[in-house]
Amino acid sequence: MPTVTYDKQDLLNLVGRKLSDEKLEEIINSIKPNVEKITKNDIVVEHTADRPDLFGIEGLARAIKEYLGIKTKKFSIKKSNVKVKCSKIDYRPYIACAVVRNVKLNDYFIKSLMNIQEVLHETFGKKRKKVAIGIHDFDKIGHSIKYVGMKPETKIVPLGSRKEMSLKEVLEKNPKGKEYGHLVSSHKLWPIYIDSKGVFSFPPIINSDRTKVTDKTKNLFVELTGTDKKAVLQTLNIIVSNLAERNCKIETVQVSYDGKKEITPVVKEETMDVSLEDANKLLGISLNEKKIVELLGKMGYDAKAGKNKITVNVPFYRSDILHPVDIIEDIAIAYGYNNFEPELPKVATIGKAHETEKLSSRIRNLITGLGFQEISRYVLTNTEKQFEKMRNKKEDVIELENPVSKEYSCMRKYLLPGFMEFIFSNMHHDYPQKIFEIGDVVRLDSKSEVGARNERKLCCSISDTKVSYEDISSVLDSFMKTFGISYMLKAVDHPSFIEGRSAEILVNGKEVGIVGEINPHVLTNWKIEMPVAAFEISQDEF
Amino acid sequence: MARYVLTREGEHYLKTGLPEKNLVDVLKAGPLTLKEAERRVEHFNVALLWAKKKGWVDLKFDNLVLIRPPHSVMEQDALRKVESGEELAPEILDNLLQRKLIEKVISELEEVKKMAGKEVLHLTKDLIKTGVWQQVRFKHYDVTIPGKRVHVGKTYPYKAVIDDVREKLIGLGFVEEKSPYVELNFWNADALFMPSDHPARGIHDIYSIKKPKHGKVLDKNLWNRVKATHENGWKTGSKGWGFWDAELAKTLILRSQTTALSARILSKLKKEDVPYKMFIIDKVFRPDVLDAKHLVEFDQCEGIVVDEGLSFKHLLGYMKEIAIMLGAENIKFKPSYFPFTEPSVEAYVKFPKLGWMEIGGAGIFRPEVTKPLGVDVPVLAWGIGIGRLAMMKLGVSDIRYLYSDNLGWLRNKEVIR
Numbered sequence: 001m002p003t004v005t006y007d008k009q010d011l012l013n014l015v016g017r018k019l020s021d022e023k024l025e026e027i028i029n030s031i032k033p034n035v036e037k038i039t040k041n042d043i044v045v046e047h048t049a050d051r052p053d054l055f056g057i058e059g060l061a062r063a064i065k066e067y068l069g070i071k072t073k074k075f076s077i078k079k080s081n082v083k084v085k086c087s088k089i090d091y092r093p094y095i096a097c098a099v100v101r102n103v104k105l106n107d108y109f110i111k112s113l114m115n116i117q118e119v120l121h122e123t124f125g126k127k128r129k130k131v132a133i134g135i136h137d138f139d140k141i142g143h144s145i146k147y148v149g150m151k152p153e154t155k156i157v158p159l160g161s162r163k164e165m166s167l168k169e170v171l172e173k174n175p176k177g178k179e180y181g182h183l184v185s186s187h188k189l190w191p192i193y194i195d196s197k198g199v200f201s202f203p204p205i206i207n208s209d210r211t212k213v214t215d216k217t218k219n220l221f222v223e224l225t226g227t228d229k230k231a232v233l234q235t236l237n238i239i240v241s242n243l244a245e246r247n248c249k250i251e252t253v254q255v256s257y258d259g260k261k262e263i264t265p266v267v268k269e270e271t272m273d274v275s276l277e278d279a280n281k282l283l284g285i286s287l288n289e290k291k292i293v294e295l296l297g298k299m300g301y302d303a304k305a306g307k308n309k310i311t312v313n314v315p316f317y318r319s320d321i322l323h324p325v326d327i328i329e330d331i332a333i334a335y336g337y338n339n340f341e342p343e344l345p346k347v348a349t350i351g352k353a354h355e356t357e358k359l360s361s362r363i364r365n366l367i368t369g370l371g372f373q374e375i376s377r378y379v380l381t382n383t384e385k386q387f388e389k390m391r392n393k394k395e396d397v398i399e400l401e402n403p404v405s406k407e408y409s410c411m412r413k414y415l416l417p418g419f420m421e422f423i424f425s426n427m428h429h430d431y432p433q434k435i436f437e438i439g440d441v442v443r444l445d446s447k448s449e450v451g452a453r454n455e456r457k458l459c460c461s462i463s464d465t466k467v468s469y470e471d472i473s474s475v476l477d478s479f480m481k482t483f484g485i486s487y488m489l490k491a492v493d494h495p496s497f498i499e500g501r502s503a504e505i506l507v508n509g510k511e512v513g514i515v516g517e518i519n520p521h522v523l524t525n526w527k528i529e530m531p532v533a534a535f536e537i538s539q540d541e542f
Numbered sequence: 543m544a545r546y547v548l549t550r551e552g553e554h555y556l557k558t559g560l561p562e563k564n565l566v567d568v569l570k571a572g573p574l575t576l577k578e579a580e581r582r583v584e585h586f587n588v589a590l591l592w593a594k595k596k597g598w599v600d601l602k603f604d605n606l607v608l609i610r611p612p613h614s615v616m617e618q619d620a621l622r623k624v625e626s627g628e629e630l631a632p633e634i635l636d637n638l639l640q641r642k643l644i645e646k647v648i649s650e651l652e653e654v655k656k657m658a659g660k661e662v663l664h665l666t667k668d669l670i671k672t673g674v675w676q677q678v679r680f681k682h683y684d685v686t687i688p689g690k691r692v693h694v695g696k697t698y699p700y701k702a703v704i705d706d707v708r709e710k711l712i713g714l715g716f717v718e719e720k721s722p723y724v725e726l727n728f729w730n731a732d733a734l735f736m737p738s739d740h741p742a743r744g745i746h747d748i749y750s751i752k753k754p755k756h757g758k759v760l761d762k763n764l765w766n767r768v769k770a771t772h773e774n775g776w777k778t779g780s781k782g783w784g785f786w787d788a789e790l791a792k793t794l795i796l797r798s799q800t801t802a803l804s805a806r807i808l809s810k811l812k813k814e815d816v817p818y819k820m821f822i823i824d825k826v827f828r829p830d831v832l833d834a835k836h837l838v839e840f841d842q843c844e845g846i847v848v849d850e851g852l853s854f855k856h857l858l859g860y861m862k863e864i865a866i867m868l869g870a871e872n873i874k875f876k877p878s879y880f881p882f883t884e885p886s887v888e889a890y891v892k893f894p895k896l897g898w899m900e901i902g903g904a905g906i907f908r909p910e911v912t913k914p915l916g917v918d919v920p921v922l923a924w925g926i927g928i929g930r931l932a933m934m935k936l937g938v939s940d941i942r943y944l945y946s947d948n949l950g951w952l953r954n955k956e957v958i959r
Contacts, residue, residue: 032877034888048879049741123741130739228739230784282906282920283885284853323780325908329877329885332854337875337887342858347817347849351712354720361705368695373952376698376945379723379825380838398724400796401750404829408838411723411796426949430693433949440825442723444754450794451754452724 002119003036003046006057010108011043014061014245016070024064031063031299032333050320052124053238056116058245059317066300067334075244075316077267080251084193084223087148088258092184092191092203094229095147096236096264097253099138100220100243105213109246113213116242124235125204128180131226131235132204134193136211138219142196147225149189156192156199157209167192167202176206193223220248234319236265241317267316274324274331276308282328284343285335295334301327356456359539360438363458366482370475372436372460377418379440380408385417389525391495398442398452411442411452415459416496416536420518420526423463427529432464438539457513461534469501469517472533476505476515485542489515496522505537513537545647546624546635552643556621561589563615566598569608579606617643693953700944702958703932704823707843710867716821716845721806723825725797726757727790732768733805734882735910738787742798742881749796749827756792764809767914778909796827800842801882804923808907808915811848816919821845823928834940837929841944844925846907852920854885854906860924861904865891868931870901883923884908896934902926 012019019027025035028045033054036044045060053059065072080099103109117133125131152168158177165173167190171181183204184190193201200208203225213220222239226232240250252263280286287295289305296303302313314321321327332340353361364374380400387394395413403409412418415437426433438458445453460479462471473489480487489503494514496502502516515535523532548556555561565583568574580586590606593599600609620634624644638644654668658677662669669675697705708718721729731743741747759765770776772786800822807820823843830836847860858875865873870891878888883905891901904924912921929944935958936943946952 029876032879034876049881050879126741126744281851282853284855322775322782323778323884323909325884325906332885333877337858337877340855340858340875342862342873343855344859344863345847345849345852345856347715347819347847347852349715349717349817349819351715351819352717353708353712354718356720357708357718364697364701368697371693371695373693373696373949374698374701375947375949375952376700377947378839378945380827399752401752401755402745402829403749404831404838422947422949425947429949429953434693434695435949440723448722449760450722450724450726450757451751452722452794454720454722 001047001049002055002123003044004055004115004119005042005044006060006115007108007111008038008041008043010112011057011061011064013108014058015064015068017068027064027067028060030333030336031067033060049123052120052234052319053241053315053317055119055123056238056242057112058242059238062241062245063300067298069298072300073244073247075241075250075267077240077250077252077265079263080253082221082251083145083254083256085144085146086255086257087146089147089149089189089191091187092225092227094226094232095255096224096232096266097255098222098236098240098265099251099253100222100240101138101218101249101251103218103220103243103248104246105215105217110213110215112242112246116239120235120238124231124238125226128204129183130228131224131231133235133239134201134203134207134223134225135213136200136207136221136223137213137217138221139217140211141200141221145193145195147191147193147223149187150192150194150199151188152190154190154192154199156202156206158202159207159209159212161209170202170206174206180205191225233264233266234317237267237317237319240265240267241315269316270314270321272312272314272321272324272327273306274310274312274327276310278324279310279328279331282325283332283335283340285340287331287335292331295331296327298334299330301330356539359542360456363479363483363539364438366479367436367438367458367460370434370478372434372475375419375422375435375437376439377412377415377422377437378408379412379442380410381412381417382406382409385421386410386412386414389420389522390414390417391519391522391525396444398444413441413443414536415439415441415457416461416534419459419461419534420522420528420532423461423530423532424526424528431530432462432467433530434460434462436460456539457536458539459534459536461532463528463530463532465530467517467531467533469515469533472517472535473503473515476535476537483542487512495519505535507541510541512541545627545649546630546638546644547647548621548624549642549645552621552624552638555643556618556625558584560592560615560617561585562592562596562598563612563618565589565593565606566608566611569599569606570611573602573605573607575604576601576606617641696952696955696957699936699946699952699955699958700932703935704841704843704928706958707868707926707928707931708823711821711845711864714819714863714867716819719803719807719820719822720824721797721800721803721822723796723827724751724794725802726759727793727795728757728759728765728768729805730795730797730799730802732772732786732791733764733809733911733915734801735771735908736881737772737783738785738790740881743790746829748798749829751794751796754794757794759792761809764914764916771910771914775910776914778913780908780910782910798826798828800824800826800844800925801923804844804846804907804921805911805915807846808848808912808917808921811915811917815848817847817849819845819847832942834942837941837945840941841928842925843902843928844923846924847922848917848919850919852906852922854887857887857904857906857922857924860922861887861889861902864924864926865889865901868901868926869893873901874898878903878905880905882908882911893934899930899934900927901931 021038034046155164170177192199200211255262293303304311398411440454488506492504494502497516504511505513518532654672654674661679775782827839872892874890876888878886880886886905888903902925907921
């Protein structure tokens with residue numbers, strides 16, 4: 001989740017108290033985010049996904065103040081007469097706006113405005129796909145604000161430029177256009193905000209230069225667009241609640257969808273009841289209503305003690321509160337995780353290893369006893385390695401829809417190809433090289449609810465200047481005899497092995513594996529210069 | 543006195559007769575073609591060589607003909623004498639030695655006696671048996687030179703750490719369970735109340751399968767409960783997410799967290815199974831690019847404790863117990879976030895010498911997770927960063943060493959004690 005760098009002095013100014021680095025770190029860590037480092041000027045914090053209200057410096061400062069019991073501002077909101085008409089744009093249908101007055105910009109404020117947009121775009125906004133934010137100088141915006149789809153030829157003067165260009169040109173020439181253009185380029189009409197003076201925003205790509213925020217800006221216009229209404233509204237809530245911490249006055253905007261009017265931001269404090277018993281039972285402590293109300297205050301909740309329950313006002317920017325357990329966690333956080341007395345319950349159960357692992361463990365002991373070094377290879381591989389380079393016909397395997405690289409694009413069905421790769425990369429080490437692996441492969445299985453199953457396999461190989469079939473078949477024999485498994489070898493021609501020097505391993509008439517001397521064609525495919533003899537066998541058949 | 547014994551070939555001829563004698567015998571009935579004779583006489587090449595040399599047979603056109611049958615075969619008698627330990631005349635002795643039908647036995651005693659008074663390298667069985675060891679000097683070695691290294695068969699270092707943790711968890715009363723790598727999105731996320739649009743469920747965060755694309759959730763009631771919980775909270779007391787993507791839930795993926803197993807296990811847990819403790823140590827897959835900090839696949843170790851009356855205090859108790867088991871001397875807790883637990887906690891532990899490190903996370907499963915799965919008692923869930931722990935124990939800072947393909951490193955790595 002996002003790691004954000006804050007200006008330490010700005011944070012302390014907002015909190016309104018001098019705090020040592022240690023104290024600051026301790027408080028932030030106690031609330032939930034994780035302080036990664038504190039330097040002379042900066043503080044680097046890693047956040048969790050559930051608390052986007054803390055991503056901005058003002059939200060973080062508010063939480064610290066509440067935790068320290070410093071009085072915080074009461075959020076208030078007024079109605080403005082600003083209206084935005086929203087036309088139907090199927091692929092980016094939702095908008096939300098707000099007017100912010102009494103803005104006293106300074107370097108800290110400007111940096112914070114940039115930071116909050118960036119972090120919300122990356123996280124909540126899914127790289128601007130789900131939600132995109134534009135912040136403008138309200139006083140430079142004309143009347144008749146509309147959100148509409150327009151042709152790519154429509155003109156805009158993009159932020160940071162003096163030249164008017166078409167939206168299409170923005171996509172081709174502007175760095176932001178190149179980065180985010182793919183979000184609109186496949187569509188006929190592209191979303192823009194337009195007023196009586198022309199286009200002032202081209203979401204989710206860029207604002208206009210005309211409405212840019214400067215050090216003279218006194219009032220802001222915040223506009224959001226997106227694909228998910230809930231996310232758009234929540235993002236706006238986070239932004240306005242943060243701005244309010246800098247003494248800005250927030251005003252609503254009327255957004256009309258095809259005649260249907262909505263007021264944004266939607267600032268609604270919900271209440272939730274938490275039962276005293278549930279809270280104490282879940283936490284394993286016994287607190288009274290009064291204490292819980294006090295603890296909730298530390299976490300920014302207005303709470304009222306009732307009979308055996310606490311009625312909690314959930315701040316409108318706390319989008320993570322779905323269930324009373326979410327509030328109970330905040331009670332625990334305020335109580336202090338390290339103030340709990342850890343207790344081991346007397347739960348009498350009998351531990352047991354999984355049968356597969358138990359058997360593998362025994363096999364591992366035996367094979368290491370035969371002087372083999374265990375290795376461990378990735379389950380992910382590719383079909384070229386699994387089949388082509390082994391001179392095998394391609395078989396059905398689990399292939400990935402979205403591999404990160406060609407190297408890892410399917411699940412292995414055989415362990416032996418991984419051995420070839422291993423042997424090749426270790427040709428400079430002493431011989432003989434006796435190695436083995438016990439690991440899972442994946443086979444398709446139409447009877448399974450997931451269409452596949454894991455299979456536990458053992459593979460052993462010997463590589464040396466001279467290696468014979470007998471060298472490996474004697475390891476196989478010693479292994480099988482020691483495990484008391486009667487087996488038979490049936491001569492078989494297999495393209496991976498030298499003709500006349502490979503056999504299927506049969507247990508109860510069923511093929512469970514193969515043993516032989518690796519075919520020089522295969523060795524050459526892997527650029528291996530030493531002979532190799534190997535066997536691979538399924539453990540699940542034992 | 544020299545002693546002689548039969549070689550294997552000699553022994554064989556003593557039993558079956560000398561090949562040349564056998565050839566003579568079959569020819570007594572009349573001449574035979576080479577082919578026929580070869581078919582009827584064992585070791586035919588030897589037989590022909592000696593029978594011709596001794597002037598008993600000859601080749602006329604294609605036929606073998608008996609020309610001078612012998613009265614007796616000297617070697618046959620000699621072989622019998624050697625077997626019974628009788629002495630042989632020198633000329634026949636040379637003959638048999640040359641044909642490698644007998645060999646000289648060197649008297650051990652004689653050889654060993656020659657050693658008396660000398661300096662010897664090795665103490666042998668003969669030296670001990672004959673007592674000659676009392677009359678020899680053993681050469682002094684430079685015993686301070688280290689021995690020549692042999693490569694021992696060893697467990698893979700990371701597996702050894704995993705096995706160690708496994709053993710300890712079993713000792714704490716946890717039952718080990720497993721589930722397949724190919725998993726339904728349903729178990730990997732939906733049943734864990736992760737919303738359909740959760741950031742960790744995107745195409746860049748989870749591997750999906752090309753074929754087959756979809757799997758089955760066999761329990762329709764469970765399916766409906768999970769659906770309702772996502773959409774409106776069902777009977778869990780939650781607001782729910784307000785939406786659910788059923789198609790997504792049916793898709794097959796590579797599991798990205800072993801918690802998928804916890805969901806599967808809880809769905810099958812019966813009242814009489816409680817109290818119950820389970821753990822898993824196994825692989826999960828996430829589309830990362832392989833580097834010093836990321837593996838394409840890595841191991842997770844996690845477990846659950848299910849019982850009446852369990853609380854957050856007990857969760858911390860288990861974390862502490864597990865940390866102590868792993869050798870930590872101190873533990874600190876910090877609030878954290880996991881989509882399926884509330885409250886959630888992260889634990890930092892202090893190991894002697896190595897200092898503080900994050901050891902893992904834990905939490906109590908949300909009611910939105912347990913209730914639809916049919917579980918009405920608290921479920922504590924914990925996970926430990928087994929990879930990180932192993933890196934610490936193995937003293938490596940590059941995570942790729944957990945899957946090292948360097949045989950030299952594997953051979954030289956000391957075992958974990």
